[in-house]
Amino acid sequence: xxxxxxxxxxxxxxxxxxxxxxxxxxxxxxxxxxxxxxxxxxxxxxxxxxxxxxxxxxxxxxxxxxxxxxxxxxxxxxxxxxxxxxxxxxxxxxxxxxxxxxxxxxxxxxxxxxxxxxxxxxxxxxxxxxxxxxxxxxxxxxxxxxxxxxxxxxxxxxxxxxxxxxxxxxxxxxxxxxxxxxxxxxxxxxxxxxxxxxxxxxxxxxxxxxxxxxxxxxxxxxxxxxxxxxxxxxxxxxxxxxxxxxxxxxxxxxxxxxxxxxxxxxxxxxxxxxxxxxxxxxxxxxxxxxxxxxxxxxxxxxxxxxxxxxxxxxxxxxxxxxxxxxxxxxxxxxxxxxxxxxxxxxxxxxxxxxxxxxxxxxxxxxxxxxxxxxxxxxxxxxxxxxxx
Numbered sequence: 001x002x003x004x005x006x007x008x009x010x011x012x013x014x015x016x017x018x019x020x021x022x023x024x025x026x027x028x029x030x031x032x033x034x035x036x037x038x039x040x041x042x043x044x045x046x047x048x049x050x051x052x053x054x055x056x057x058x059x060x061x062x063x064x065x066x067x068x069x070x071x072x073x074x075x076x077x078x079x080x081x082x083x084x085x086x087x088x089x090x091x092x093x094x095x096x097x098x099x100x101x102x103x104x105x106x107x108x109x110x111x112x113x114x115x116x117x118x119x120x121x122x123x124x125x126x127x128x129x130x131x132x133x134x135x136x137x138x139x140x141x142x143x144x145x146x147x148x149x150x151x152x153x154x155x156x157x158x159x160x161x162x163x164x165x166x167x168x169x170x171x172x173x174x175x176x177x178x179x180x181x182x183x184x185x186x187x188x189x190x191x192x193x194x195x196x197x198x199x200x201x202x203x204x205x206x207x208x209x210x211x212x213x214x215x216x217x218x219x220x221x222x223x224x225x226x227x228x229x230x231x232x233x234x235x236x237x238x239x240x241x242x243x244x245x246x247x248x249x250x251x252x253x254x255x256x257x258x259x260x261x262x263x264x265x266x267x268x269x270x271x272x273x274x275x276x277x278x279x280x281x282x283x284x285x286x287x288x289x290x291x292x293x294x295x296x297x298x299x300x301x302x303x304x305x306x307x308x309x310x311x312x313x314x315x316x317x318x319x320x321x322x323x324x325x326x327x328x329x330x331x332x333x334x335x336x337x338x339x340x341x342x343x344x345x346x347x348x349x350x351x352x353x354x355x356x357x358x359x360x361x362x363x364x365x366x367x368x369x370x371x372x373x374x375x376x377x378x379x380x381x382x383x384x385x386x387x388x
Contacts, residue, residue, distance in 0.1 A: 046082045055079035055096075062092055063160070064107040064145075072098030076152060084209050084216075089165075089226040091209060092158040102147040105359055106317070110161040111139040112188065112233065114202075118154030120147050122186070125350075129187040131156070136188040138237055142181065142313065142349065159202055161230060169230040174244055176253045176261050179296070179303040181310050184239040198232030205229060244297070256283055257291045260300065268308050269334050274300050308333045312341075313349055316356040326353035 047058050055077075056068040062083050070077050076098040084091045090109075113122060114136045121130050122137045124145045131137045139145050141163055163182075171177045190199055205225050208214035215221040235245065253261075260281040264271070271277050277300050278288040292300045312333045316326060327338045330353060335341035345353050 046080075048078065048080050050078045052077065055081075059094075059102070063109075063111065063158075064104040066102050066104040069101040070098060071101055071148075072150075072152060074098070089162075089205070089229055090160040091206065092156075092160065094156040094158065095154070096150060098152050099150045100147070101150075104145050106142045106144055107139060108141060108163075110141060110163060110166055110182075110184070110233075112159040112161075112202075113137045113139065114157045114159075114190075116155040116157050118151035119149070120151065120154050120156065121149040122147055124186055127186045134190055136190055137186055138184040138188050138233075139186070140181075140183055142317070157202075157206070159205075159229065161233070165226070166230050166234070169227060170234055170241060173231070173234060174241065174253075176258050176296075177265055178241060179261065179264065179298075180240070180306045181313075182239055182241065184233075184237050188237050192236070194236040196236075198229065198236040201225070201229045201232045253295045254291060256281060256287075257295050260288060260292070261296070261303070264300075264304050264307050268304060268311065269332060271304060271334075277301075277304070308335065309345065309348060312353070313345070313356065316353055317359075319357055321357050324357075326357050329353070329357075 049055055049058070052068060052070060056066055058079060058081050059066050059068070062081060077100070078095070078097040080093070080095040080097075082091075082093040113120075113131050115131045115133055117133070119130050119132045121128055122139065122145065123129075124139055125143050129135065129137045130149070167178055167182055170182055188195060205216065208216045208225070211217075215225060234241075260277060260283070263277060263280050267280070271280070274285055274288065278285045281288060283291070288300055292298065292303065296303060298306075312329055312335065315329050315333075319329060326342075330338055330341050342353055345356075349356065351359075
């Protein structure tokens with residue numbers, strides 16, 4: 001299926017991968033707008049289809065490979081999908097018209113899901129949240145996610161953030177690079193005062209994206225607005241670095257410790273001992289360890305192990321099982337005792353390194369379902385953790 005960008009005019013139909021016509025049109029905006037309606041046709045990519053395979057492929061393109069089941073009345077199923085790419089953040093609108101269950105492997109992005117109307121239940125990492133007009137959901141990458149109990153009137157607004165852009169913004173707020181993956185709490189209470197600035201920024205981005213001469217049409221201004229949205233999310237939604245952003249003990253990290261953290265990122269596979277890191281940073285071992293305890297909250301070697309683990313996970317998710325092995329990737333990042341590494345990895349990510357590699361291969365092979373076929377039950381057996 002080919003989705004084509006639109007300037008908001010001349011919408012018609014497009015021929016899908018199954019030989020069927022998909023209507024590309026302006027979305028119905030009743031209930032959309034995050035408390036404010038959208039005015040005028042937005043720029044971006046729009047799709048409308050009642051074919052389940054076409055819908056699954058479109059969602060794969062916009063978000064992640066998925067397994068889509070229609071639970072409600074099939075005659076009412078109709079995907080309406082709009083996406084708009086901007087530097088650092090992408091917007092989307094999704095409607096399905098009836099109850100569905102959607103299962104997806106770990107997405108490639110941080111995704112904030114807001115319900116303009118209706119509701120949908122979203123689960124990740126063993127937690128579930130009912131997304132409504134008053135409560136949003138923050139989906140993190142690297143963990144499988146499912147959607148169910150999708151009300152027929154549900155209209156979702158999504159803001160999709162590139163992990164690298166969001167983590168770079170976090171680094172600028174912390175004054176140092178994060179050493180472990182950023183993880184948000186899944187539920188976002190839109191009534192909380194801290195959430196207000198993020199919501200208003202999303203409203204502004206949404207409004208400007210509907211105007212031909214809006215700020216989002218200028219890449220520099222769009223990038224600045226995206227940065228504002230990322231700052232609002234990082235300061236408005238609890239995550240594993242919130243204490244360091246808001247804690248009373250927060251101090252400016254000395255340049256020597258920042259340099260050591262940068263060395264961990266740049267030479268993680270080469271550092272063997274704490275003495276190696278101390279020498280490279282120009283500090284004594286004691287000064288390095290004291291500085292890390294005071295300003296980072298953990299030892300230098302723990303930071304190194306956590307960074308290596310995160311990089312190994314990233315590489316496993318991007319690798320192809322027919323060209324490498326989990327143990328080879330682990331050795332490349334300094335994990336030479338595979339049994340201990342696998343146990344630590346499974347505790348952190350909920351699956352073995354080998355399973356992550358196999359899943360990466362399946363996801364790459366099935367990013368777009370073959371003609372006339374969707375994903376098989378076997379492919380998603382390990383990800384379907386939602387209650388029946």
